[in-house]
Amino acid sequence: MKWLWMTGLVCALFASVQAQPQPLPAEVQKRIDAIFDGVVDRWIVQMDRWWHDGQHEHLINMTYFAIMLDPHNISLYENAGWLLWSSDRDDEAVALYQRGLRNNPDVYDMYYELGQYYYIRKRDYAKAREYLEQAIKFPCEWFVWNTLGHVYARLGEREKAVETWQELLRRFPMMPVDQMEAVRKNIRDTMTRDTTPTAGENTQQ
Structure with a gap:
């Protein structure tokens, strides 16, 4: 009950601030921002507890409130x-990911999350490619390129898969050694493979 009361109070304050016709004085805005930051930090700590305690419904519900105050916190959507x-x-997951994408269109993260969703969950490789190709247009981690390579392989586009993995190795020479070797193996296997991977094969290496 305490969390519901606090959530309602903070959201009401947030809405009131947003509705102000004129910008607030800098000192007032600074104090309000500090309050919001403190509340979000406390929420994230509590949400982490719910995660580890298995109280996932509480976590999901609180996520929507936290996003109102911190729409650029990628981990909330993830x-x-x-x-x-x-x-x-x-449907709720995709809607949340899309909301994250609208709020964060200039970083790779939500494109990657949607690409992963369509790749792993739906096995819709064409849709996964659409988002992952957008993700690599931004500075991103090595595993984004790796996943895109696997998607190309699933689609039978072996040349693109190999080129993507080769580009991964060029861009990330300091990636973990075991992962680097796995990528090199993927390149060798894809170049010598007669068919596209079957659905049961592990493509996460």
């Missing part, structure tokens, strides 16, 4: 989205 689709609430 964690709640995974919980939603792993609970067969796919």
Whole structure:
């Protein structure tokens, strides 16, 4: 009950500030921002406890409130989205990911989350490619390129898969050694493969 009361109070304050016709004085705005930051930090700590305690519904519900105050916190969308689709609430998961994408269109993260969702969950490789190709237009981690390579391989586009993995090795020479060797093996296997991977094969290496 305390969390519901605090959530309502903070959201009301947030709405009131947003509705102000004129910008607030800098000192007042600074104090309000500090309050919001403190509340979000406390929420994230509590949400982490719910995650480890298995109270996932509480976590999902609080995520929507936290996003109102911190729409650029990528982990909020990532964690709640995974919980939603792993609970067969796919429509809610996609809607949350899309909301994250609208709020964060200039970083790779939400493009990657959607690409991963369509690759792993739906096995819709064409849709996964659409988002992953957008993700690599921004500075990103090595595993984004790796996943895109696997998607190309699933689609039978072996040349693109090999080129993507080769580009990965060029861009990330300091990636973990075991992963680097796995990528090199993927290149060798793809170049000598007669058919596209079957659905049961492990493509996460």
